[in-house]
Amino acid sequence: MVRVLSRHLIKLNLSNLSRHYHSNHLQLQQQHNLSLPGSLSLFEYQRQQLQLLEAQLIYVLDRCNNLAQLKQTHAQLLRKYLDQSSFVLTKFIRVSTKLNVSIGLYPRLVFDQVRYPNPFLWTALIRGYSILGPFDESVVVYNCMRRGGIRPMSFTFSALFKACSGLFNVGLGRQLHAQVVWIGGYHDDLYVSNTLIDMYVKCGFLECGRRVFDEMGERDAISWTSLIVAYTKSRDMEAAAELFDGLPDKDMVAWTAMVTGYAQNAKPKEALKLFESMQDAGVNTDEVTLVGVMSACAQLGAGKYARWIRDVAEKAGLSPARNVVVGSALIDMYSKCGSLEEAYRVFQMMEVRNVYSYSAMIVGFAMHGRVNEAMSLFYEMGQTDIKPNKVTFIGVLTACSHTGIVQQGRQIFSNMDKDYGVAPSADHYACMVDLLGRAGHLEEAYELVKTMSVEPHGGVWGALLGACRIYKNPEMAEVAAKHLFELDPNDIGNYVLLSNIYALAGKWDDVSRIRKLIRTRGLKKNPGCSLVEAKDGVIHEFFAGDMTHPKSKEIKEALEELLQTLRLEGYKPILSSVVHNLSDEEKERLLKTHSEKLALVFGLLTTSPGSVITIVKNLRICEDCHIVICGASKVTGREIVVRDNMRFHHFHDGVCSCGDFW
DNA sequence: CTAGGGTTAG
Known part of the structure; x- marks a missing residue:
């Protein structure tokens, strides 16, 4: 038997990948219980042979790393023998999805050749579209499936809900929600309910998600975490914490969601405290957790904590040398904690770097006013095949603006689209206005704002307002402030800045006018606050006055x-x-x-x-x-x-x- | 299968 099958496999002229399989096929035979009894019917023999082939194809497909290999596999094997095997084709589409192969092209052609797709195959296609887009195609395919009289599976709905989040279309989501019950009968399905919660909260309907959660008969950590994240994203940390406390079995993801939530809501102390409890609870740490904690630590600028977190990372086997994400987060943390040297050491020891690592390092240099280092790192980056992105340019431009290197800044700004394919965004314009304004070229900065290719946002006018403060220009300040009060009416900083400009010019009437405006709009000044670390690493907080x-x-x-x-x-x-x-x-x-x-x-x-x-x-x-x-x-x-x-x-x-x- | 994430800014 072994010999028969081997000959068969050789006849198929298999690729390298399947030759690898070949050496494993004995093991596979055992897995699939393929020992052949003496009196096996021909039909049974063929069925088993088919099964083995399917297993082989799954094996080969699982090892495809790009579109070319996928196509080769299809050409050699699928077309000849198994074009009608929904099992293998489902795998094919799933692998395409995993490899980011645009569903609309090759996988779809394969799908369209199948005469009777089964629900798994339909669902794989819908899922593919819901992950890679175009999202509305998921729904189109779903409608075809319904017209064909195929009953959707629970996975089908999950994929569809994902597409609804992508489309930001809660109306469609609601329609499908109704169908979950009357078509599928999946209202008690944990998996469907979880994706349903996620769909509602991603569309911004937190309360609907909450209702699904409350009505679920059975919940798991995923249900809780979806909702916790939704609350943290809507800046409601109290609600998030309440849910988190009620979660019976907190896993790493739930803890991380909470830690990151605090970090993202400008509550770094809470984030670090929670991370400590997480350590005490003996929960594992991975790179995602570390990103949140390191961001919290960076906000605080706490040196002692930074070193401790580094230790935790190393102990968890997450070294910056091997892990890009950890490395990049460390660079950011160290440079925000004031130790640029340590940040650069991390950068140098990283074996793999990406655009995040470079950007974090460039921004770090920029923040510390080290324009030469920022520039040479930017040019060094040009020697690699890592392409700079919008953040990289923000770093480069702020480096220029912090040191007043106007000419170089102008040049980079005007060439970034042409040379690197990064079109200047409003953020980049803000940097440029800052650079020009700070260097005293107020008129040029104002001209730039007036001729912008994108709509100016608060950052742009704010940069101009800041320049007006330095060069004591209350007239232009009024223009900038007028726009700012429309764009960000609740940003107290702009009112304070304008009133400071008036104060510097001795226009006390205007100062009190702005003060009154602040009062009538019910805004509160945020007090100056400074943090400093004592000898023991404890952070002390001082408020003005x-x-x-x-x-x-x-x-x-x-x-x-x-x-x-x-x-x-x-x-x-x-x-x-x-x-x-x-x-x-x-x-x-x-x-x-x-x-x-x-x-x-x-x-x-x-x-x-x-x-x-x-x-x-x-x-x-x-x-x-x-x-x-x-x-x-x-x-x-x-x-x-x-x-x-x-x-x-x-x-x-x-x-x-x-x-x-x- | 479904939940957590990265660099920036006046």
Whole structure:
């Protein structure tokens, strides 16, 4: 028997892939229980032979890695022997889907040759369209299937719901939801219900998803997680947490969803705390979990945590050398925590890099004002076959703008479409307006906005408004602000910026007009807040004017002492950094309550002399604080790193890496 | 089969 089959296989002139199969066919025979008894009928023999061939084809198909191999397999084997085997063709379409082979072309041609497709084959096609698109084709195929009198399977509905999410068409989803019951009778099917929840929440109908969830007789972790994610995406962390607490068997995905949810909702402390509980609960960690945690850590800029997370990753066998995702996330985390050197070390040790790794590194260099490194990395990237994308260009352009390299920025901006096929988006225009405006080319920046190829968004006008602040141009500021108040009426930052511009120009009437506007629109100013790490890695938070920290008294005294030293060196408070119409004494008093000053002094008081003090601030650093920290780095000999909402400032011996251009 | 994810921004 073995010999008969072997001869048969050789006769088929099999490809390399199937020769590999050949060596395994003995094992396969055992799996399929193909030992041949003496008195086997011819029919039975043929049936078994067919079964073996099917198994062989599945084996070959499973090992196809591209369209060419798929076509070869089809040409050699399918057409000759098994074009009518729905079993094999279903596999064929599934493999095509997995390999991203456009369903509309080759797989569809194969499908259309089949005279009597079975429900599995129909479903595979629908599923293919629902994953690769065009999504509406799923529905077209489904209708054909119904007209052919084929009863849909539960998988069929799942695929269709996926297509509905892709189409963002809840109406269609509802129609199909009704059919689940009266055509399929699948209303108790866990799998169908889970995809149904997902469809509703992806279409933005969270409450409908919730209703399905509430009415389910049986739920699994997937049902819970779908809903948890929906709540985190709609920024309702309370609801998400409530669900999460009620989930009896929390698996890694559920934990990750929650951790990532906190990170994405600007609650990094909660994210890190939850990750710690996740570790305590003995749940595994994979790269997806790490991406969320690292993003949280990057937001906080917490150095101690960063090192701990790195350890966790290494212990989980996720090393940046081997894993691109982990590597790229690490680069981002380290550079946002202030250690650009560590970030670059990670970048260098990565064996595989992709556009994320390069972009993260370029953006890292840009944030730290290292324009030369950013540029040379960008050109180095050009030597690889990794294509830059829109984010890469944002990195390159912000690098230019942080150092005022106008000419090079202009050139890259005007050639990015032609040379790299990345058409400038509104974000890129914003970078460009920032670059031009910051360098003092206000008119050119305004011209650029007026001639944009895409609609300007808040970022573009905001960049112009920022430039108007630096170059004290209240007239142009009003134009920019008018657009901003229409585009982002609830963004408090724009109102504050405009009122600051008026204040700088001494237009106090306009200042109070804007203040009133803020009040009538019910907006709240977000207070300045600075984070600094104590010796033990604990992060301390300081708000502007807040004296509730236990060490407040000491901080106040030490700050007074520091300022006195600086005054001897010629420091004078920059009173214009205070944008309230107050007496000079009041202004000076207010300056001393800025959160970054409190954080600085706390750092000086509590950390060991050789270490770097890293401060993370939520708003832009003010000029007075910049000068004070500069001076502090000189008189104390300490290295001080400040991250504000724009970029990094490295203070060393009385000099800042930004060159006072920020 | 169905659930979690990456770099950016004024």
